[in-house]
Amino acid sequence: MCLAVPMKIAEIAEGTAICEVDGVRREASLMMLEDAVVGDYVLIHAGFAIEKLDPLEAEKTLAIFREVLEAGGGVEA
Amino acid sequence: MKYSTEYRDPELAKGLIAAIAKDVADYAGQITLMEVCGTHTMSIYQHGIRNLLPAQVRLISGPGCPVCVTPIGYVDQAVAYARREQTIVATFGDMVRVPGSSSNLQREKAEGADVRIVYSPLDALAIAEKNPDQSVVFLGVGFETTAPTIGGSLLEAEKRGLKNFFVLCAHKTMPTPMIALASDPELKVDGYICPAHVSAVIGSDAYRPIAEGFGVPCVVTGFEPVDMLRGIQLLVRQVLAGAARVECEYSRIVKPAGNRTAQAILFKVFEPCDADWRGIGPIPNSGLQLREAYRKFDALTALPVEVEEPREHKGCCCGEILKGKLGAKDCPLFRKSCTPEHPIGACMVSSEGSCAAEYKYGDC
Numbered sequence: 040m041c042l043a044v045p046m047k048i049a050e051i052a053e054g055t056a057i058c059e060v061d062g063v064r065r066e067a068s069l070m071m072l073e074d075a076v077v078g079d080y081v082l083i084h085a086g087f088a089i090e091k092l093d094p095l096e097a098e099k100t101l102a103i104f105r106e107v108l109e110a111g112g113g114v115e116a
Numbered sequence: 117m118k119y120s121t122e123y124r125d126p127e128l129a130k131g132l133i134a135a136i137a138k139d140v141a142d143y144a145g146q147i148t149l150m151e152v153c154g155t156h157t158m159s160i161y162q163h164g165i166r167n168l169l170p171a172q173v174r175l176i177s178g179p180g181c182p183v184c185v186t187p188i189g190y191v192d193q194a195v196a197y198a199r200r201e202q203t204i205v206a207t208f209g210d211m212v213r214v215p216g217s218s219s220n221l222q223r224e225k226a227e228g229a230d231v232r233i234v235y236s237p238l239d240a241l242a243i244a245e246k247n248p249d250q251s252v253v254f255l256g257v258g259f260e261t262t263a264p265t266i267g268g269s270l271l272e273a274e275k276r277g278l279k280n281f282f283v284l285c286a287h288k289t290m291p292t293p294m295i296a297l298a299s300d301p302e303l304k305v306d307g308y309i310c311p312a313h314v315s316a317v318i319g320s321d322a323y324r325p326i327a328e329g330f331g332v333p334c335v336v337t338g339f340e341p342v343d344m345l346r347g348i349q350l351l352v353r354q355v356l357a358g359a360a361r362v363e364c365e366y367s368r369i370v371k372p373a374g375n376r377t378a379q380a381i382l383f384k385v386f387e388p389c390d391a392d393w394r395g396i397g398p399i400p401n402s403g404l405q406l407r408e409a410y411r412k413f414d415a416l417t418a419l420p421v422e423v424e425e426p427r428e429h430k431g432c433c434c435g436e437i438l439k440g441k442l443g444a445k446d447c448p449l450f451r452k453s454c455t456p457e458h459p460i461g462a463c464m465v466s467s468e469g470s471c472a473a474e475y476k477y478g479d480c
Contacts, residue, residue, distance in 0.1 A: 040208065040210060040261075041261040041313040043261070044117075045120060047118075060117055068238060071268065072375075072377065082316065084261055085208070086236025087238075087264070087265045089261065089313065089378060090316040090369050100343075100346075100365065100366075101122055103346070104125075104131070107128075107346075108127060110135070
C-alpha cells in the first residue's frame with residue numbers, strides 16, 4: 040500500500056504539480072512539499088508528493104554499491 | 117525509469133549477495149530479520165530474495181500490510197455503509213475484497229451498492245463535490261505514508277466547505293507494534309528492515325527507541341532489490357558486531373527527521389489513540405483518530421449504522437502470520453480452502469499480504 044513512484048515535476052500550478060515518468064503524466068498535490076520546483080524528482084503516493092528525491096544521496100548510495108561489487112564481495116572499508 | 121532501474125542492477129545484486137555470504141561464512145547461528153512493510157514483503161518474494169541469501173539469514177514478515185491488520189469489524193462497518201441509503205463508499209482498491217463477517221464490499225457492489233475504487237482521497241473528494249445529495253464515506257486505512265494524504269484531503273474538504281465527505285478512520289502508526297514485537301519473548305527478532313515510505317514521513321530517527329531501548333538493529337531500506345540486499349547486509353553486519361543502531365540505506369528519500377510538513381498535517385487533523393491490530397490485539401497509542409475540530413468528518417459519529425457482530429473465520433492463521441510466528445505455508449487453509457480467488461483471511465486477499473505473496477511467488 041505504501042508504494043510510491045519517483046516522478047519528475049514538469050509543471051506547477053496552484054499547489055498542484057504535473058509529474059512525468061516514462062511518458063505517463065499525473066497530477067499530484069504539493070501540500071506536503073511546498074518548496075518543490077519544476078525539475079525536481081518527487082515520490083508520488085495516493086495523489087500527493089510525499090518527499091523530494093535527493094540526487095546527490097542517490098549517487099552516493101550507488102557509489103557504495105559499486106564499491107561492494109569492486110571489493111568482490113569482500114568487506115568494504 | 118530514473119532512480120528505479122539503477123537499483124535493480126543484477127551485477128550490483130550479485131556483489132551484495134556474495135558480500136553477505138562472506139560476512140556470515142563463519143557464523144554458526146541464525147539471524148532473523150523482520151520486515152514490517154507490505155511493499156517489502158512483495159519485493160522479497162518478487163525478486164526471490166529469500167532463496168538468494170545464505171542459510172544463516174532468515175527473513176520473516178511482520179504486520180506491515182495495513183489492510184491485513186485492519187480488524188474484521190471495520191470491514192463489517194464499511195459493508196454497513198455500502199448498504200446505507202444515499203451513500204457512496206470510496207476506497208483504495210485493496211479493501212474491496214477483504215472478507216467481513218458475512219460479506220465484503222465487492223459483493224455489496226455486485227448487489228447494487230455504490231462502491232468506488234479511487235487512487236487518491238482527493239478523487240473521493242471530487243466524487244463528494246459532484247454528488248451533493250449523497251454522503252461519501254472514504255475508507256481511511258494505512259500507515260503514516262497514507263494518513264497525511266487523508267489528513268490533507270480533510271483540510272481541503274474544510275476549505276471547500278464540503279458537508280457530505282466523511283472518513284471511516286482506521287489509521288495505524290508504525291513504530292509502536294515494532295516495539296511490541298521486539299519485546300515478545302517467543303519471537304526472536306534480531307533486526308528490523310524498517311519501512312521505506314512510512315519513514316519518508318516519520319524519519320529514520322523514529323526507530324531509535326527500538327535500537328537504543330530494545331537493542332534491536334534497525335535499517336531503513338528502499339523497495340528495489342539492490343536496496344533491500346544492502347539493507348540486509350547492514351543489518352547482518354550490525355548483528356555480527358553486536359551493535360544496535362539506526363542506519364538508513366534509503367537516504368535519497370528518507371531524512372532523519374522525516375517530512376515535517378506531512379507530520380504537521382498529521383498532527384493538525386489526527387491524535388493518537390489505542391488501536392486494535394488484527395492478529396496482535398490492542399496496542400496503546402498505535403492508531404490515529406480525528407481531533408475534535410475534525411470530528412464532523414468522522415463517519416462513525418456523523419452517520420450511525422447498525423453493524424453485525426464481528427466473527428473471525430475459523431482455522432485462519434492470519435493472526436499468527438501477522439506476528440511472524442507462522443509462515444503462510446503453516447496455515448492448514450493455505451492453498452486449500454484459502455486462495456486468492458476465495459480468500460478467507462486478510463493476508464490472502466491483500467496483494468501485499470504474506471499469504472498472497474507466498475501463493476503467487478512461493479515454491480509450490
